[in-house]
Amino acid sequence: MTRLARGAAALASLLAAGMVPASAPLAAQSSHGLNRTERATVQAVDRHNAQALALLVRLVDMNSGTMNFKGVRAVGDVLRAQFDSLGFTTRWVDGTPFQRAGHLVAEHKGPGPKILIIGHLDTVFEPSSPFQKFEKLNDSTARGPGVIDMKGGDVIALYALRALKDAGALDRMNVVVVYHGDEEDSGTPLSLARKTLIDAAQGATAALGFEDGAGDPRTAVISRRGDLGWTLNITGTPAHSSQIFTKDVGAGAIFETSRILHQFYDSLSTEKYLTFNPGLALGGTTVTIDTTETVGSANGKTNVVAKTMIVPGDLRALSPAQESATEATMRRIVARHLPNTEASITFHDGYPPMAPTDGNRKLLAMYDQASRDVGSTPVVAVDPSRAGAADISFVANIVPMNIDALGLAGSDDHTDKETANLNTLPVKTKRAAILLYRLTNPTK
Numbered sequence: 001m002t003r004l005a006r007g008a009a010a011l012a013s014l015l016a017a018g019m020v021p022a023s024a025p026l027a028a029q030s031s032h033g034l035n036r037t038e039r040a041t042v043q044a045v046d047r048h049n050a051q052a053l054a055l056l057v058r059l060v061d062m063n064s065g066t067m068n069f070k071g072v073r074a075v076g077d078v079l080r081a082q083f084d085s086l087g088f089t090t091r092w093v094d095g096t097p098f099q100r101a102g103h104l105v106a107e108h109k110g111p112g113p114k115i116l117i118i119g120h121l122d123t124v125f126e127p128s129s130p131f132q133k134f135e136k137l138n139d140s141t142a143r144g145p146g147v148i149d150m151k152g153g154d155v156i157a158l159y160a161l162r163a164l165k166d167a168g169a170l171d172r173m174n175v176v177v178v179y180h181g182d183e184e185d186s187g188t189p190l191s192l193a194r195k196t197l198i199d200a201a202q203g204a205t206a207a208l209g210f211e212d213g214a215g216d217p218r219t220a221v222i223s224r225r226g227d228l229g230w231t232l233n234i235t236g237t238p239a240h241s242s243q244i245f246t247k248d249v250g251a252g253a254i255f256e257t258s259r260i261l262h263q264f265y266d267s268l269s270t271e272k273y274l275t276f277n278p279g280l281a282l283g284g285t286t287v288t289i290d291t292t293e294t295v296g297s298a299n300g301k302t303n304v305v306a307k308t309m310i311v312p313g314d315l316r317a318l319s320p321a322q323e324s325a326t327e328a329t330m331r332r333i334v335a336r337h338l339p340n341t342e343a344s345i346t347f348h349d350g351y352p353p354m355a356p357t358d359g360n361r362k363l364l365a366m367y368d369q370a371s372r373d374v375g376s377t378p379v380v381a382v383d384p385s386r387a388g389a390a391d392i393s394f395v396a397n398i399v400p401m402n403i404d405a406l407g408l409a410g411s412d413d414h415t416d417k418e419t420a421n422l423n424t425l426p427v428k429t430k431r432a433a434i435l436l437y438r439l440t441n442p443t444k
């Protein structure tokens with residue numbers, strides 16, 4: 001029986017006996033659920049909190065915009081020294097092959113089940129941004145570039161491990177930490193940029209992501225949609241417009257595109273958690289588009305049947321099954337063809353979906369129980385449509401249990417109002433530490 005099931009069963013029997021009002025805060029019911037090592041771990045988190053905050057300030061004050069390779073590396077070096085001091089084996093993975101700064105990897109090989117910790121060193125704020133420094137707004141809030149996305153999460157994971165070391169619990173732990181240098185703007189080719197993470201995920205029991213998530217510490221992420229790109233290429237038979245619809249000329253590229261997009265909409269637009277969006281459409285006699293598929297030009301005349309059309313779009317699905325079924329439907333629709341037209345669709349690399357599996361739910365239940373046991377709130381899964389893309393998606397189909405949003409909570413990431421709720425720093429560090437401990441020392 002899991003801790004959650006045990007706690008819930010105990011609470012249910014108390015409720016049935018009329019011993020506690022149904023509205024009693026759950027945290028109070030189970031605040032004695034910590035064993036001696038866990039209590040020592042929680043105390044160590046409190047002891048180190050000022051130090052953790054000082055490290056966070058130091059890291060936020062160092063610019064590490066994704067394309068500022070020196071800055072990303074410098075943030076990596078600071079964290080690397082911290083992991084070294086905990087006895088981890090650390091290395092820097094050079095990012096030259098995928099045109100980014102690189103990644104920090106820190107490993108601790110104990111006898112316990114392997115746990116993967118995921119973070120990132122980079123932020124969306126390049127050196128050209130006016131937003132560069134940590135600024136305390138009051139006792140419990142601070143503004144700063146990357147303070148929640150996700151230098152706060154990086155510090156939380158580190159100090160959870162530090163507390164476990166203090167409590168004598170780190171020796172048994174088998175942990176691999178991967179902090180990417182290019183989460184906000186992934187390197188290319190993507191397969192190379194994510195190879196380190198995917199290699200690290202092999203054999204792992206659980207993957208823990210320390211992103212800020214939806215900003216509410218009462219939620220965590222156990223599923224998020226994937227994000228793929230696609231491009232439609234359509235050709236027609238150019239001719240004088242007076243001959244359109246004849247046997248020799250047919251429908252032209254623009255009518256064929258219109259048919260395809262309309263059938264995409266009719267067949268797929270009401271499916272839950274599925275979205276797809278054509279973001280640009282260029283059609284006519286000649287068309288150009290740049291390699292980023294965001295800028296282009298088209299020429300055509302009303303009295304000429306369109307020869308060509310190009311439409312780039314995106315596709316977000318909740319599970320690999322939904323994604324592949326959607327791709328198959330889109331391919332089927334594209335293959336039909338109006339008279340004298342040709343069309344093809346290609347799908348591009350992106351973030352794979354993180355499906356809401358039983359394993360992920362089990363890990364959430366453990367995290368929820370850890371939260372209650374350290375005196376914090378229950379934690380539920382956030383709606384996947386509110387969960388943005390993150391690197392844990394690349395391992396969610398490899399690792400049996402995955403959870404994200406274990407990082408510092410706050411609001412307005414990716415803007416110059418990015419604000420942290422500093423009260424969540426010790427709380428989220430405790431939760432993470434207890435979860436790591438229980439994953440390493442399961443009670444069955």
Ligand SMILES: [Zn+2]
Binds near residue numbers: 120149183212
């Ligand atoms: Zn992030």
